[in-house]
Amino acid sequence: MIIMTRMHYTRDNMAGLLRGHDINPTHQRIEIAHALFSRQEHLSADQVMAIVNTRHSETSKATVYNTLKLFLEKGLVREVIVDPSKVFYDPNTSPHHHLYEVDSGKLSDIDATQVQISGLPPLPAGMVTEGIDLIVRVRRTD
Amino acid sequence: MIIMTRMHYTRDNMAGLLRGHDINPTHQRIEIAHALFSRQEHLSADQVMAIVNTRHSETSKATVYNTLKLFLEKGLVREVIVDPSKVFYDPNTSPHHHLYEVDSGKLSDIDATQVQISGLPPLPAGMVTEGIDLIVRVRRTD
DNA sequence: CATCAATCTGGACTTTGTCTAATTTCCGGA
DNA sequence: TCCGGAAATTAGACAAAGTCCAGATTGATG
Ligand SMILES: [Mn+2]
Ligand SMILES: [Mn+2]
Ligand SMILES: [Zn+2]
Ligand SMILES: [Zn+2]
Numbered sequence: 001m002i003i004m005t006r007m008h009y010t011r012d013n014m015a016g017l018l019r020g021h022d023i024n025p026t027h028q029r030i031e032i033a034h035a036l037f038s039r040q041e042h043l044s045a046d047q048v049m050a051i052v053n054t055r056h057s058e059t060s061k062a063t064v065y066n067t068l069k070l071f072l073e074k075g076l077v078r079e080v081i082v083d084p085s086k087v088f089y090d091p092n093t094s095p096h097h098h099l100y101e102v103d104s105g106k107l108s109d110i111d112a113t114q115v116q117i118s119g120l121p122p123l124p125a126g127m128v129t130e131g132i133d134l135i136v137r138v139r140r141t142d
Numbered sequence: 143m144i145i146m147t148r149m150h151y152t153r154d155n156m157a158g159l160l161r162g163h164d165i166n167p168t169h170q171r172i173e174i175a176h177a178l179f180s181r182q183e184h185l186s187a188d189q190v191m192a193i194v195n196t197r198h199s200e201t202s203k204a205t206v207y208n209t210l211k212l213f214l215e216k217g218l219v220r221e222v223i224v225d226p227s228k229v230f231y232d233p234n235t236s237p238h239h240h241l242y243e244v245d246s247g248k249l250s251d252i253d254a255t256q257v258q259i260s261g262l263p264p265l266p267a268g269m270v271t272e273g274i275d276l277i278v279r280v281r282r283t284d
Numbered sequence: 285c286a287t288c289a290a291t292c293t294g295g296a297c298t299t300t301g302t303c304t305a306a307t308t309t310c311c312g313g314a
Numbered sequence: 315t316c317c318g319g320a321a322a323t324t325a326g327a328c329a330a331a332g333t334c335c336a337g338a339t340t341g342a343t344g
Contacts, residue, residue: 026310061324062304062323062325083223084229129279133279134274208292227301
């Protein structure tokens with residue numbers, strides 16, 4: 001019998017997670033990572049900003065943007081571009097796709113292991129795939 | 143023997159195209175449609191603005207944005223969201239996917255008839271698919 | 285010509301994101 | 315403990331994309 005324990009993303013765990021991705025774990029970075037990983041949701045910079053500064057202001061706008069960009073470069077989070085007005089940051093870096101509810105703006109994951117994409121043409125020479133984004137846009141039936 | 147003639151998107155043809163999509167063909171709308179359809183390229187609002195106002199200023203920013211939104215609502219053009227900083231408008235409304243060169247920002251079409259996507263999970267109840275966007279992000283090999 | 289609806293316009297405004305110069309924090313060595 | 319420098323953070327100015335609105339223009343109709 002195997003017992004699966006769900007990972008708890010506590011602030012303490014965040015320091016190790018950051019170090020594991022070659023990121024110096026500062027107070028602000030830990031808070032921002034915690035906002036994303038404890039929720040396991042797709043958040044915009046604005047939302048991260050609001051979460052991190054709920055009780056009392058602790059992190060500046062510049063730091064939120066700088067930190068999310070750093071996380072992205074280090075492969076700790078992923079960017080999701082579905083909404084023309086803002087970028088979402090995704091703590092789930094395993095290959096997966098997205099379901100986007102256009103009216104509400106709700107964004108959820110689609111497991112990639114079930115999905116197969118075939119028949120893509122060969123890439124132009126000298127090009128390498130950085131990623132394949134599949135977005136299913138849905139809306140409520142009228 | 144069948145002779146295929148390539149459609150020429152002249153300004154004169156634009157009026158009919160617009161009427162066919164239930165759009166009153168004004169001078170500005172004809173110019174904007176012509177910018178998109180004569181090139182058959184993915185253009186941002188900014189680029190449309192520049193094209194339409196090359197010789198002498200004839201169309202305001204507000205009208206460019208309003209018109210592109212109108213074209214979108216009427217199904218004359220399609221929106222492509224790949225770049226976090228701007229929306230592209232696509233005169234090709236037939237089902238197709240996109241190849242996005244992340245460094246240069248170059249965007250090109252992938253014919254959808256060759257590509258198959260299988261294994262997508264069923265939609266949540268009360269939801270209907272508005273579209274499936276597949277974006278292949280590529281970059282130059284280092 | 286007068287009227288009215290549709291369209292277009294300049295420009296103020298908002299939102300998202302970037303940049304920079306000054307400050308604060310952190311750490312290792314004297 | 316004190317010092318110096320590197321790394322990180324900050325406030326706020328700035329830029330770019332897009333929205334909004336009140337007034338002007340256009341064009342059809344009687
Ligand atoms: Mn990782
Ligand atoms: Mn059409
Ligand atoms: Zn996701
Ligand atoms: Zn296209």
